[in-house]
Amino acid sequence: EDFQLRAYCHIDRMQPQFAAFIGTITQGDPVVEGWAALYVEMAPGNWVFPIVDRVVKSTDVRPGSQIVERHYGMFEVHSGSQADVLRAGEVVLEELGLVRADRMRPNVASVQVVTNVNPFQCQLLNRFNRGTMIVAGETMLVLEVEPAAYVTLAANEAEKAAPVRLNHFSSVGAFGRLWMSGTEADVLAARDAALTALASVDGVG
Amino acid sequence: EDFQLRAYCHIDRMQPQFAAFIGTITQGDPVVEGWAALYVEMAPGNWVFPIVDRVVKSTDVRPGSQIVERHYGMFEVHSGSQADVLRAGEVVLEELGLVRADRMRPNVASVQVVTNVNPFQCQLLNRFNRGTMIVAGETMLVLEVEPAAYVTLAANEAEKAAPVRLNHFSSVGAFGRLWMSGTEADVLAARDAALTALASVDGVG
Amino acid sequence: EDFQLRAYCHIDRMQPQFAAFIGTITQGDPVVEGWAALYVEMAPGNWVFPIVDRVVKSTDVRPGSQIVERHYGMFEVHSGSQADVLRAGEVVLEELGLVRADRMRPNVASVQVVTNVNPFQCQLLNRFNRGTMIVAGETMLVLEVEPAAYVTLAANEAEKAAPVRLNHFSSVGAFGRLWMSGTEADVLAARDAALTALASVDGVG
Amino acid sequence: EDFQLRAYCHIDRMQPQFAAFIGTITQGDPVVEGWAALYVEMAPGNWVFPIVDRVVKSTDVRPGSQIVERHYGMFEVHSGSQADVLRAGEVVLEELGLVRADRMRPNVASVQVVTNVNPFQCQLLNRFNRGTMIVAGETMLVLEVEPAAYVTLAANEAEKAAPVRLNHFSSVGAFGRLWMSGTEADVLAARDAALTALASVDGVG
Amino acid sequence: EDFQLRAYCHIDRMQPQFAAFIGTITQGDPVVEGWAALYVEMAPGNWVFPIVDRVVKSTDVRPGSQIVERHYGMFEVHSGSQADVLRAGEVVLEELGLVRADRMRPNVASVQVVTNVNPFQCQLLNRFNRGTMIVAGETMLVLEVEPAAYVTLAANEAEKAAPVRLNHFSSVGAFGRLWMSGTEADVLAARDAALTALASVDGVG
Amino acid sequence: EDFQLRAYCHIDRMQPQFAAFIGTITQGDPVVEGWAALYVEMAPGNWVFPIVDRVVKSTDVRPGSQIVERHYGMFEVHSGSQADVLRAGEVVLEELGLVRADRMRPNVASVQVVTNVNPFQCQLLNRFNRGTMIVAGETMLVLEVEPAAYVTLAANEAEKAAPVRLNHFSSVGAFGRLWMSGTEADVLAARDAALTALASVDGVG
Structure with a gap:
């Protein structure tokens, strides 16, 4: 099996400039200082599509990016509620049949x-x-x-x-x-x- | 020898949306529903230049794309005549000294x-x-x-x-x-x- | 006084393709089929900035675009609630000291x-x-x-x-x-x- | 005669952010805080080409932009020496046969x-x-x-x-x-x- | 009636660099040295769409550009046959109910x-x-x-x-x-x- | 140690078209025919930032590009004085603790x-x-x-x-x-x- 959970990390409270920068470059729903976010990266890249689908349907988060590049795929989801974002992270792991420690470390x-x-x-x-x-x-x-x-x-x-x-x-x-x-x-x-x-x-x- | 015939495939009759999409993104000669095309990908990428040269000079096809990216090169040629496109494919293989089965499979x-x-x-x-x-x-x-x-x-x-x-x-x-x-x-x-x-x-x- | 209320119009229920298209080209908060929107255009263009400020602070709408071009300025605000968007329109007129009939007609x-x-x-x-x-x-x-x-x-x-x-x-x-x-x-x-x-x-x- | 000297103004000492911003968007020679610059706008737009030619040949300034847009043309020249930039301004006026007061005011x-x-x-x-x-x-x-x-x-x-x-x-x-x-x-x-x-x-x- | 035939001109034989430049910037069918072309500009801009339709259906030319900008519309059609391009020009005038002398002069x-x-x-x-x-x-x-x-x-x-x-x-x-x-x-x-x-x-x- | 000095080469006298092309695509300080330049490529890419810093501070060259791409980083510095550019090259090697022969060959x-x-x-x-x-x-x-x-x-x-x-x-x-x-x-x-x-x-x- 070639599947890799390359990155999986929570942003607990977006700082002012972080939120402003994400808003500057975002392709999707914009964010506000203090919100939480989840960033996930994987290979093969196209796996981001079913995972984002599951997450946005089963939790109250919105997607800000969903990108497939040369080798990898990544997405971001966010919410004003940190609990919703934590739950989104659990959904990702459940969907992939993995635990958090299966991620690659930086x-x-x-x-x-x-x-x-x-x-x-x-x-x-x-x-x-x-x-x-x-x-x-x-x-x-x-x-x-x-x-x-x-x-x-x-x-x-x-x-x-x-x-x-x-x-x-x-x-x-x-x-x-x-x-x-x-x-x-x-x-x-x-x-x-x-x-x-x-x-x-x-x-x- | 590092040469790779990475992809080699014929589109026999372009479907309506396929043709419209190719027209949308094309850098070269546009196409029409029902036309045929040949797609070829290789490494090193720069080999596309002499191969396109040979193909457009020896058959009655027109090039729609010719792209060299990070590691690979690809081109597309097309025609309203399927026979011309098949002949173009033969010219590519002759020029490379390969047979069709030398291509990589998807x-x-x-x-x-x-x-x-x-x-x-x-x-x-x-x-x-x-x-x-x-x-x-x-x-x-x-x-x-x-x-x-x-x-x-x-x-x-x-x-x-x-x-x-x-x-x-x-x-x-x-x-x-x-x-x-x-x-x-x-x-x-x-x-x-x-x-x-x-x-x-x-x-x- | 050179101020012109060039356009002022409500979208009552965004249709599916309309919503998808706005999402495709949006710079700001994305929209969903069935939502309502308000489009306003004016000259001088820079007047859009204080008007958007007032609208987003006094009503529960989000801005999807805010553009100053050669001669004019325009903005869009939207919400899942049509009442909120209608209220946003009233705020615009109040802020400008105008009534709806002062707008230019198409x-x-x-x-x-x-x-x-x-x-x-x-x-x-x-x-x-x-x-x-x-x-x-x-x-x-x-x-x-x-x-x-x-x-x-x-x-x-x-x-x-x-x-x-x-x-x-x-x-x-x-x-x-x-x-x-x-x-x-x-x-x-x-x-x-x-x-x-x-x-x-x-x-x- | 339709010639218009639309804008003519000196920047005596570029401030830190001003210089950084010009460097960010420049098409030409970059600038440094403390340098001086001359901005000139005119119609017809194409007059910028002979004027920039004269200025860069007869004074010790470098051009940072030279743009012809829908109706107007504009250019910027700059130098670490304010005297050189002032001299560049004189050359522009001499070349156009105008005095500074012939410019449009903002x-x-x-x-x-x-x-x-x-x-x-x-x-x-x-x-x-x-x-x-x-x-x-x-x-x-x-x-x-x-x-x-x-x-x-x-x-x-x-x-x-x-x-x-x-x-x-x-x-x-x-x-x-x-x-x-x-x-x-x-x-x-x-x-x-x-x-x-x-x-x-x-x-x- | 506000209709303006702003420009109407024939390129009899495209020169080598002219053809290469058109190929460089073209959105549509590319051209070859020696071919002929017709350039037409009008207002309102959207009139280019029915005119191009008529021309490409009634003559053997291909469109290389069809652009609607701020105030005007323009299109180009071309062919290896100068007669076809001349005929295309006649079709344009017939369709508009104009004669060549109704065009604006440069x-x-x-x-x-x-x-x-x-x-x-x-x-x-x-x-x-x-x-x-x-x-x-x-x-x-x-x-x-x-x-x-x-x-x-x-x-x-x-x-x-x-x-x-x-x-x-x-x-x-x-x-x-x-x-x-x-x-x-x-x-x-x-x-x-x-x-x-x-x-x-x-x-x- | 993963550091690679991937490329290191001097351009002794920029030829006319070379200089014009660099000016066309440059992000930084433009160049003139006859000037000299140093091109350096390395991995990890981010090493270009401290190296450029050292070079522009210790020699009289200006940077024309500084780019970090997928795997590598590269920069260019130039001057009208070939000696300055040669000195810049020495500074690069000293800073990296390498000699010229440590570079990869083409x-x-x-x-x-x-x-x-x-x-x-x-x-x-x-x-x-x-x-x-x-x-x-x-x-x-x-x-x-x-x-x-x-x-x-x-x-x-x-x-x-x-x-x-x-x-x-x-x-x-x-x-x-x-x-x-x-x-x-x-x-x-x-x-x-x-x-x-x-x-x-x-x-x-």
């Missing part, structure tokens, strides 16, 4: 902190940023994790930990990637919170 | 049927659909096959078998993917026809 | 019916269609109305009147434009319903 | 302040924002001015006046439009600075 | 020649060029004409006259615009040929 | 020459070309190399060797790909120069 591929970012490097960063612009002179965090969907947990926990700016994250593909900026102290605190959150996710792998 | 990675599709799931599906919209309450077929180009055969044969709606298909990349919708009975009939067509393709693999 | 710039559409013309139509593909041989309705936002009323009423396919509509810009297809009888019935609905909208002009 | 079409922005309205705003996201609960400034290029002056002066966030501006088309957010007090200060700057621009009109 | 809004183009200006030009890149140091022609569709005639005749490079043209919108590059002598010859061709088009004005 | 996956290109194949090629259009009847070179960034060296050296047209190249992804066109003799000379340049790059592999 692997941090790289994490970097760059201080006093040069204006010409900023300019290139802002070309793809869809969140908050990075301004020259700030400190920047870049983090790369696989499976990709786990980057959402890292982003939300980092925002809880320090008043950094959420520049961008990408939670689809071979790697999840996160860009944040701020003062050096804040960025270091955000990094530590992101890494702690990722390390706390158990699973296979 | 592998169905997943196939799903979702009944009574939820409106919020529909909304996400329609964000990338370029064919006919799926409407809430319909039954949906999702099918994933590799190599990707074989999904064209599945789509065309499914449309022959039942009055389903062609929502979308993608025939480039690591997997080919197909979305259709309709009544449950029609979708099941379409699915069976698609799987039968794919199973009838011999090859290595 | 002017149909052109309306055309094309029978037995040629496959090559279909192909070009489908290049920009985001709704349901038109298939060669169908009859096609094309309708052009100003102000643009009134095309939504035409589309929804036409879908009520006959089992036509909603190919596309555009409700932003100098003109609203609508494309539908089906049998000739159905398309004529849809056209008549669209024109009747537009003629029933009073206003200045 | 006309503010609308200016709005919205407090405590609703999260669903935020979501729609962030869909087109390319600068810094607006977060629910902030106060928002929206400003609309013609000719469009003058919005750059409004944006830069507003950023000087108060620690607001630059969400987005558009300086091409029939109207220039600006979106900023922050606390109510900061947004009001930014608005006043923007209006004062626009009022200080003399010209015909 | 008005050249601006024409500029820039020698020894600066590399930074080239860079900005190449950002939107879809034809052949302009290389620094070349001489550039920029031409602006209304109605927009007449720019096709200017481009094709200019290419006949001199070995210039076709950088780009845009034949939809308020103005048609053309960019070519080469040696100064060649560009001047191309410009003269373009202006002569436009001046030879009679019509109302 | 592997040519395929190279093809197609003579007298058919107009319908040209049309498809021009759909993605961003450089100079290929015109029917020319001879075409297609080359595929991995790691992708080495295709830049192939393109620039080919342009030095013969007056071919640079149609397009892509230097990001699993493979770098290059398209050039011209007379057969010129294309063969360009091909040989490209292959010679790639063969001269030592490294692991």
Whole structure:
């Protein structure tokens, strides 16, 4: 059997910038600060369609994304009620005949902190940023994790930990990637919170 | 030698929605219902360029697509004459020094049927659909096959078998993917026809 | 004073394809068949921002679009409750210090019916269609109305009147434009319903 | 003679967010905080090509944009030296045989302040924002001015006046439009600075 | 009656770069050097749909574009047979109940020649060029004409006259615009040929 | 340790079309003929961010691209001074604790020459070309190399060797790909120069 539960993680309370960023890039139902969400990634990708069907029919959540990329599929569902989102997660596992520990655990591929970012490097960063612009002179965090969907947990926990700016994250593909900026102290605190959150996710792998 | 003839398949008579969808997404010469087509996928990708050159010069077909993606290359040629398209297929094999049985055979990675599709799931599906919209309450077929180009055969044969709606298909990349919708009975009939067509393709693999 | 209430119209019950199409192109909160909506267009365009603010704060509707284009601004709000949407409309008028009859009335710039559409013309139509593909041989309705936002009323009423396919509509810009297809009888019935609905909208002009 | 010098304005010292935003959307040479720029808009649009040619050949500035839209043309040139940019402005006027007072003066079409922005309205705003996201609960400034290029002056002066966030501006088309957010007090200060700057621009009109 | 036949012009023999450029940007049936084409522009825009229908059904031409923009509609049809294209033109006029002299005649809004183009200006030009890149140091022609569709005639005749490079043209919108590059002598010859061709088009004005 | 220095190569003097093409597709600081550049590709992708930081701070180069794709990261820096670019290369190696020979060496996956290109194949090629259009009847070179960034060296050296047209190249992804066109003799000379340049790059592999 080739089925892989690549990522499975809960966002308990969306932080303000996290919610705003999801709203910016969403294809589906938009979200509000304080809401909860569930991110799930799997292979083969097309399995997301029956799983989303089951979840939206049996719980009171709405889907914000449902994406099939080169090798994997991922979806997000959310609600203002954390209990509904937890229940959605149980439905996913029941439907797949798995337990939570069958998920893959996150692997941090790289994490970097760059201080006093040069204006010409900023300019290139802002070309793809869809969140908050990075301004020259700030400190920047870049983090790369696989499976990709786990980057959402890292982003939300980092925002809880320090008043950094959420520049961008990408939670689809071979790697999840996160860009944040701020003062050096804040960025270091955000990094530590992101890494702690990722390390706390158990699973296979 | 690393050359792979990943996919090689004939569309004998393009169905109405199949032809309309190809016209919607085509980069090249558009097609008409009833015409025939040849889809070929290979690696390394750049081999498509000399092969298309040979085919369009030695037979009376026109190219509708010629795409080099991450790892593979694919092209489509078509004509109102099925004989011309069959001849084009022979030219491809001669040029490559292969026989038809050297092609890879299709592998169905997943196939799903979702009944009574939820409106919020529909909304996400329609964000990338370029064919006919799926409407809430319909039954949906999702099918994933590799190599990707074989999904064209599945789509065309499914449309022959039942009055389903062609929502979308993608025939480039690591997997080919197909979305259709309709009544449950029609979708099941379409699915069976698609799987039968794919199973009838011999090859290595 | 240059303020113009260019369009102001209610969609009482979104039809299935209308709802699916809005979901396909929406930038904001998605909609469901049977819900109600309010479309408003004005100049100067930036007036949409305080008006949407007032409406979403004082009534229980959600915004699906809020667009400022070359000369005009438009927004849409919706709800599963028709009463909420009617109340939203009252709030708009109160906020602007206007009554409904101060709106501009629709002017149909052109309306055309094309029978037995040629496959090559279909192909070009489908290049920009985001709704349901038109298939060669169908009859096609094309309708052009100003102000643009009134095309939504035409589309929804036409879908009520006959089992036509909603190919596309555009409700932003100098003109609203609508494309539908089906049998000739159905398309004529849809056209008549669209024109009747537009003629029933009073206003200045 | 139909020639119109629609806008002509200097940015003396690009503010941090202004520079970052220009870098985000630029088609040409990127800019750095503290640099100076010249924005010029004219009709017929194609006149921008010989004027940019003359300016970049006779002064030490680099072009960041050169755009011909529906009715007008606009360009931007910049330098780390304010003197070079002032000289570029003189070259433009000499080349056109005009004096500065021949420019059109800005006309503010609308200016709005919205407090405590609703999260669903935020979501729609962030869909087109390319600068810094607006977060629910902030106060928002929206400003609309013609000719469009003058919005750059409004944006830069507003950023000087108060620690607001630059969400987005558009300086091409029939109207220039600006979106900023922050606390109510900061947004009001930014608005006043923007209006004062626009009022200080003399010209015909 | 508001109907306007804004542009009506024949391309007798598509030049090599003209044909390649049309193929690059086409939404429909691609073209080949030496073929003939008819370009027609009208208002209201939606009239293009029944006119294209009539033309493709009664003559042996294929449509390459059919576009409705803010105020106008335009289409192109082509064939390897010049007689077929001439006949298509007659069908258009018959269908509209007009004669050729009822068309609007072209008005050249601006024409500029820039020698020894600066590399930074080239860079900005190449950002939107879809034809052949302009290389620094070349001489550039920029031409602006209304109605927009007449720019096709200017481009094709200019290419006949001199070995210039076709950088780009845009034949939809308020103005048609053309960019070519080469040696100064060649560009001047191309410009003269373009202006002569436009001046030879009679019509109302 | 998983770090890979996938590509590392210098462009000594950008040729005219090479520089124009880079300007066409650049996200960052534009370039001029005669300037030098350094292209570097690595995995994990996110390592590009600290490396670019170090390079732009310690040498007088500007970044033109900084891209993280599915598996790899790449960047380009450039300057009018070849010495500055050489120094930038040294900084990269020092920062990584590697020597030049630790880079991977290029592997040519395929190279093809197609003579007298058919107009319908040209049309498809021009759909993605961003450089100079290929015109029917020319001879075409297609080359595929991995790691992708080495295709830049192939393109620039080919342009030095013969007056071919640079149609397009892509230097990001699993493979770098290059398209050039011209007379057969010129294309063969360009091909040989490209292959010679790639063969001269030592490294692991």
